[in-house]
Amino acid sequence: MRYKRHRYFIAERVNLIQRSKIRELFEKARKIENVISLGIGEPDFDTPDNIKEAAKRALDEGWTHYTPNAGIPELRQAISEYYREMYNLDVPTDNIIVTAGAYEATYLAFETLLERGDEVIIPDPAFVCYAEDAKLAEAGIVRLPLREENGFQPDPDELLELITKRTRMIVINYPNNPTGATMDEETAKAVADIAEDYNLYILSDEPYEHFLYDGAKHYPMLKYAPDNTILANSFSKTFAMTGWRLGFAIAPKDIIRDMIKLHAYVIGNVASFVQVAGIEALRSPKSWEAVEKMREEYAERRKIVLDAIKEMPYISAFEPKGAFYIFANIKETGMTSEEFSEWLLEKAKVVVIPGTAFGKNGEGYVRISYATKKEKLIEAMKRMKKALEEL
Numbered sequence: 001m002r003y004k005r006h007r008y009f010i011a012e013r014v015n016l017i018q019r020s021k022i023r024e025l026f027e028k029a030r031k032i033e034n035v036i037s038l039g040i041g042e043p044d045f046d047t048p049d050n051i052k053e054a055a056k057r058a059l060d061e062g063w064t065h066y067t068p069n070a071g072i073p074e075l076r077q078a079i080s081e082y083y084r085e086m087y088n089l090d091v092p093t094d095n096i097i098v099t100a101g102a103y104e105a106t107y108l109a110f111e112t113l114l115e116r117g118d119e120v121i122i123p124d125p126a127f128v129c130y131a132e133d134a135k136l137a138e139a140g141i142v143r144l145p146l147r148e149e150n151g152f153q154p155d156p157d158e159l160l161e162l163i164t165k166r167t168r169m170i171v172i173n174y175p176n177n178p179t180g181a182t183m184d185e186e187t188a189k190a191v192a193d194i195a196e197d198y199n200l201y202i203l204s205d206e207p208y209e210h211f212l213y214d215g216a217k218h219y220p221m222l223k224y225a226p227d228n229t230i231l232a233n234s235f236s237k238t239f240a241m242t243g244w245r246l247g248f249a250i251a252p253k254d255i256i257r258d259m260i261k262l263h264a265y266v267i268g269n270v271a272s273f274v275q276v277a278g279i280e281a282l283r284s285p286k287s288w289e290a291v292e293k294m295r296e297e298y299a300e301r302r303k304i305v306l307d308a309i310k311e312m313p314y315i316s317a318f319e320p321k322g323a324f325y326i327f328a329n330i331k332e333t334g335m336t337s338e339e340f341s342e343w344l345l346e347k348a349k350v351v352v353i354p355g356t357a358f359g360k361n362g363e364g365y366v367r368i369s370y371a372t373k374k375e376k377l378i379e380a381m382k383r384m385k386k387a388l389e390e391l
């Protein structure tokens with residue numbers, strides 16, 4: 001069979017979506033030998049064995065059919081128990097929908113709650129999907145600058161200034177991608193108060209909640225503004241399950257009901273045996289031991305990168321306490337973030353992501369991911385140091 005046409009009409013809403021700029025850099029890197037990528041945003045670990053075994057068992061036991069759209073009741077129950085144990089929060093199962101990762105949870109929230117003419121406040125820099133989801137929902141995008149001197153946390157006064165009559169939602173993501181920043185309790189409370197005062201939704205994307213270092217704590221927005229918060233969460237990072245596509249959203253019951261309506265026609269339900277494995281992930285001490293081991297390993301790698309950067313000229317790093325990213329300041333090199341990333345790839349064969357991939361305010365920074373084996377990280381740091389010393 002051969003297709004004869006080369007041009008097709010594509011709807012404007014999809015034309016508006018930007019393909020990730022990161023992709024181009026990866027394409028370039030693929031053609032160069034011996035490249036070390038610190039560009040990856042996913043755990044290099046394998047999913048813990050007990051979770052894999054649970055999925056295999058589920059298949060053998062006949063978990064091969066449709067499930068309720070919102071997810072199997074036992075998994076929703078396990079998610080509810082998890083919030084009770086972890087944060088002492090009571091989340092009824094009716095307030096939970098099981099989704100294909102945090103991506104879907106976020107998409108459903110935007111589509112369900114925003115419409116043409118609404119405004120959504122998205123931090124800058126921020127993970128790439130929020131702005132694209134906003135475009136699909138035809139909402140106006142207002143960017144809230146995050147600054148290194150504030151530890152890349154939102155400044156509540158600046159947030160207040162951006163609110164108009166049309167503002168409907170604020171996006172919050174801590175621990176943060178791309179900066180690795182965590183949010184302190186005072187800021188979480190301030191954002192919650194603003195959301196309550198101005199009747200705004202908070203889309204709080206929290207997939208890195210377990211990757212915390214140097215005694216940092218996570219403050220889930222759900223705790224401070226339950227009526228306003230749509231929480232997006234995921235098994236992807238916590239249990240190294242990116243390929244399984246398992247996540248969930250928690251929100252007021254009426255909102256979840258409408259998110260389920262949309263989800264029912266797009267995804268139907270997350271794969272049944274994947275959901276069963278999710279119950280094992282949340283309930284078995286074995287998976288939590290594995291999570292702690294991963295966290296300890298990330299903590300060591302984080303130190304390797306931060307210590308190495310201190311020895312390099314022209315580059316410095318704010319010491320982030322979460323996720324697995326360092327957002328390094330490269331302003332002293334005189335290069336733009338994109339120039340720096342290209343230069344580093346050519347000169348040192350190391351991939352880092354230009355900060356501008358996450359918004360205009362990412363100019364002057366590059367994102368370094370330490371979700372990479374220690375030996376490779378050490379080698380990458382050596383190469384970076386040499387390249388910078390020769391600059």
Ligand SMILES: Cc1ncc(COP(=O)(O)O)c(C=O)c1O
Pocket residue numbers: 041100101102103104127173176177205207233234235236242246247
């Ligand atoms: C902040 C953030 N949100 C959401 C996602 C998507 O995660 P999931 O695999 O759960 O869809 C990612 C993945 O990199 C992320 O970094």
